[in-house]
Every structure is written in C-alpha cells, then in structure tokens.
Amino acid sequence: MNDLFNDFFANQNPEYIKIWQNSVVGIAGVGGLGSNIAISLTRAGIGKLILADPDTVSNSNLSRQQYFLNQVGLPKVAALKDNLMNISPFTLVNPYPLKITPVNLSMIFGKIDILIEALDDADQKQMLIENWQELYPEKYIIGASGIAGVGKNELIHTEQIGTLFLIGDGISEIEDGVYPTAARVAVVANMQANLCLELLLQKGN
Amino acid sequence: MLTITVNGQEIPWEEGMTIRNILNKMNYSFRMLVIKVNDKVVKKEDWDSFQVPPGADVKVIHLISGG
Structure with missing residues (x-):
C-alpha cells in the first residue's frame, strides 16, 4: 500500500498531497458536474469525499455523466x-442516497472543509446556498450557474462573493434547443474541482 | 444623499427599503437568485421584510439550472 501510494503520487507535489489527504470535500449532486468533480478530486488525492444524490443512473445520463452502461439502474x-475505488484506494467515499434538505444538510455535510454545489435545479441550488451560508458563513462553497450548450469557452468564468464562488457563464439555461453537453459540463466541473484544490492549499489543512 | 451599492452600481437609499424594493427598482426579473447584503445571505423568505441599511453592499446573484 505504501509503495502504491508513493507510485500513485510520484509526479505530484508531496506537500500538496499531504494537505489534500487531510481534507474532506462535500459534493451535493453527482450528475454531470458532481461525477466529474469527484473523479478529479480522487485522482488529486483528497482524503475523503461526501457524496449526496437521491437519483439512479439512467441511459440518458451516459451522454455526459461519469457512469457506465452496466451501472444503469444503480443509485448514482x-x-x-x-x-x-477503481481509480484510487487513497480517497474514502461516504455515499448518501438522499435528497438534500435544510434539515439534513448539517448531518450530511457538517464535517467538511469545502462544499461543492453540483445540483441540477436552480431552486435546489438556491436552497442549498442560502441554508449553507446561513449555517456555515465562514466555509467555502463552490457552485455552478450556466453550463449548458456547446463551445463558448470564453464566457465561462468564476465569480466570488465572500466565501461563495460561482462558476459558469451565468446565462446558459437548459431549455428547448439548449442542452448540457459532455465537454462543457466537464469544463465547469473541473473548474470547480480546480478551485477547490487551490482553496484547500490556501487553507493549508 | 445616502446610497447603497447593488452589484457595483450606486443607487439612492430610501427609508424602509427592502430587498424586494431593490429587485423591482433594478428590474431584476431572473427566476432564481441568491442575495447577499454586506456579505451575509438574506434568504428568499425575508426579501419582503429585511430592511437594507444605508451604505449597504448588495449582491444579486443569478442562479441557472443545470448540473
């Protein structure tokens, strides 16, 4: 195990790995954003991930979410x-097959360092951000807003309002004629993951 | 004249001004928003009652579905 650990992170900064291994990150929603975020954070060496989502994998998820044909029907x-776990034994994963509510929010995510909002519906995003910022105003939360469509890399940006960060183009809603596509969803997801890793280094766990 | 700042834009402050008044005044019609006043979240249920103090820094954040 120790050999595997050294090999796994052989071309990574050991100081960073130490910090990330000591970190706990929550991911609210594991669809297109959350599944991509979880994979990047696992490869980076985050010590523990808390995942929450009530959905099961469907055929239509496979166009952009990190699941496989033989997982259709399983809880996400x-x-x-x-x-x-097939990628790395160095990230512990706590799965909660639950819809997040103001009531269960602190039970699920109470012990994390950073929360990543990767929910689908705007009203759910609002519920999570409002309640999280009220409960834990000092903890970072990284959300996404405006991920649908194709191309337009130049419109995707990060906005910071205190401890709240939002990544996306701020305009592209999923509606008739505008669809979430694999590449653009993964770009936003990995910008969320990238910012999370950076903030953890600043925090220096 | 007392003022507040809304997403970087300075507007006159009025006695008893609520979040709802500000959204109407600014013509913000987005469906889903998060509001922060002086970096503290004001929840949607309080938009009609929360009184914005003079000099406040108000941020209106637009949330869009997709995840």
Whole structure:
C-alpha cells in the first residue's frame, strides 16, 4: 500500500498531497458536474469525499455523466463510489442516497472543509446556498450557474462573493434547443474541482 | 444623499427599503437568485421584510439550472 501510494503520487507535489489527504470535500449532486468533480478530486488525492444524490443512473445520463452502461439502474452515489475505488484506494467515499434538505444538510455535510454545489435545479441550488451560508458563513462553497450548450469557452468564468464562488457563464439555461453537453459540463466541473484544490492549499489543512 | 451599492452600481437609499424594493427598482426579473447584503445571505423568505441599511453592499446573484 505504501509503495502504491508513493507510485500513485510520484509526479505530484508531496506537500500538496499531504494537505489534500487531510481534507474532506462535500459534493451535493453527482450528475454531470458532481461525477466529474469527484473523479478529479480522487485522482488529486483528497482524503475523503461526501457524496449526496437521491437519483439512479439512467441511459440518458451516459451522454455526459461519469457512469457506465452496466451501472444503469444503480443509485448514482453507489455507482460513483465503485468507480472512484477503481481509480484510487487513497480517497474514502461516504455515499448518501438522499435528497438534500435544510434539515439534513448539517448531518450530511457538517464535517467538511469545502462544499461543492453540483445540483441540477436552480431552486435546489438556491436552497442549498442560502441554508449553507446561513449555517456555515465562514466555509467555502463552490457552485455552478450556466453550463449548458456547446463551445463558448470564453464566457465561462468564476465569480466570488465572500466565501461563495460561482462558476459558469451565468446565462446558459437548459431549455428547448439548449442542452448540457459532455465537454462543457466537464469544463465547469473541473473548474470547480480546480478551485477547490487551490482553496484547500490556501487553507493549508 | 445616502446610497447603497447593488452589484457595483450606486443607487439612492430610501427609508424602509427592502430587498424586494431593490429587485423591482433594478428590474431584476431572473427566476432564481441568491442575495447577499454586506456579505451575509438574506434568504428568499425575508426579501419582503429585511430592511437594507444605508451604505449597504448588495449582491444579486443569478442562479441557472443545470448540473
């Protein structure tokens, strides 16, 4: 195990790995954003991920979410945990197959360093951000807003309002004629993951 | 004249001004928003009652579905 650890992170900064291994990150929603975020954070060496999502994997998810044909029908958090464990034994994964509510929010995510909002519906995003910022105003939360469509890399940006960060183009809603596509969803997801890793280094766990 | 700042834009402050008044005044019609006043979240249920103090820094953040 120790040899594997040294090999796995052989071309990584050991100081960074130490910090990331000591970090706990929550991911609210493991669809297109959350499944991509979880994979990048696992490869980076985050010590523990808390995943929450009530959905099961469907055929239509495979166009952009990090699941496989033989996982259709499984709870997403369980399927994602399997995929993450196939990547690395150095990230512990706690799966919660639950819809997040103001009531269960602190039970699920109370012990994390950073929360990543990767939910689908705007009203759910609002519920999570409002309640999280009220409960834990000092903890970072990284959300996404405006991910649909193709191309337009130049419109995707990060906005910071205190401890709240939002990544996306701020305009592209999923509606008739505008669809979430694999590449653009993964770009936003990995910008969220990239910012999370950077903030953890600044925090220096 | 007392003022507040809304997404970087300075507007006159009025006695008893609420979040709802500000959204109407600014013509913000987005469906889903998060509001922060002086970096503290004001929840949607309080938009009609929360009184914005003079000099406040108000941020209106637009949330879009997709995840």
